[in-house]
Amino acid sequence: GQQLNQSPQSMFIQEGEDVSMNCTSSSIFNTWLWYKQDPGEGPVLLIALYKAGELTSNGRLTAQFGITRKDSFLNISASIPSDVGIYFCAGPHNNAGNMLTFGGGTRLMVKP
Amino acid sequence: DGGITQSPKYLFRKEGQNVTLSCEQNLNHDAMYWYRQDPGQGLRLIYYSQIVNDFQKGDIAEGYSVSREKKESFPLTVTSAQKNPTAFYLCASKGALWYGYTFGSGTRLTVV
Numbered sequence: 505g506q507q508l509n510q511s512p513q514s515m516f517i518q519e520g521e522d523v524s525m526n527c528t529s530s531s532i533f534n535t536w537l538w539y540k541q542d543p544g545e546g547p548v549l550l551i552a553l554y555k556a557g558e559l560t561s562n563g564r565l566t567a568q569f570g571i572t573r574k575d576s577f578l579n580i581s582a583s584i585p586s587d588v589g590i591y592f593c594a595g596p597h598n599n600a601g602n603m604l605t606f607g608g609g610t611r612l613m614v615k616p
Numbered sequence: 617d618g619g620i621t622q623s624p625k626y627l628f629r630k631e632g633q634n635v636t637l638s639c640e641q642n643l644n645h646d647a648m649y650w651y652r653q654d655p656g657q658g659l660r661l662i663y664y665s666q667i668v669n670d671f672q673k674g675d676i677a678e679g680y681s682v683s684r685e686k687k688e689s690f691p692l693t694v695t696s697a698q699k700n701p702t703a704f705y706l707c708a709s710k711g712a713l714w715y716g717y718t719f720g721s722g723t724r725l726t727v728v
Contacts (some may be wrong), residue, residue, distance in 0.1 A: 514656075535715050537716055539717065539719075544704075544722070544724070545721050545722060546706050546708075546719030546720050546721045546722050547621075547706075547719050548719070549716055551718065552715075559721075592659070594671075594716075594717075595715075596715045597702070600712055602647045602664075602666055603664070603718075604710075604715065604717055606658060606659050607658070608657075608658040609657075609658045609659075611656060
């Protein structure tokens, strides 16, 4: 079945540093979604990508839809303590339009 | 404002007791989902429902049961057959027009 592999699994960085994480698949996805989960809360949508090569920003966050449609990247610039959480990529399942496939998440920890 | 509400936020139960987690949405979404999340881990699908009076098992349905008698509500029962029920439980819903899920804020279940 479809799988999304996120890397790194976890990151521990200093406040002010930039962060990069990615999500890869052996299957083509036509949409990529990036969610953030604050500790003890439900995931919240950050960015949605709909077109290969698309680059979309949301404040200090920038996400890209890979040209091959098999990967996506999320960058966070000038990290702050409230960036702490788990970042999930997701995409619609090919054979079940109402289902999303989720990556395993990248856990981000920021040292003030 | 429309949204999805999970209650309670924290739940403690004795081993061997069944417990029901509530999930209510007023987004007029047809599809609803239950996920389990263990500490520092990703999301695992328990059950999902595409429409009222219909639901399907996810990847880890054993020891859980659901009902979908109303569009707005999708309660999850954690039964005594679930061997390791202590976890964070997330409910989500999805509308017809877009791929993304809206998540509730979660219920943390602790079985002692």
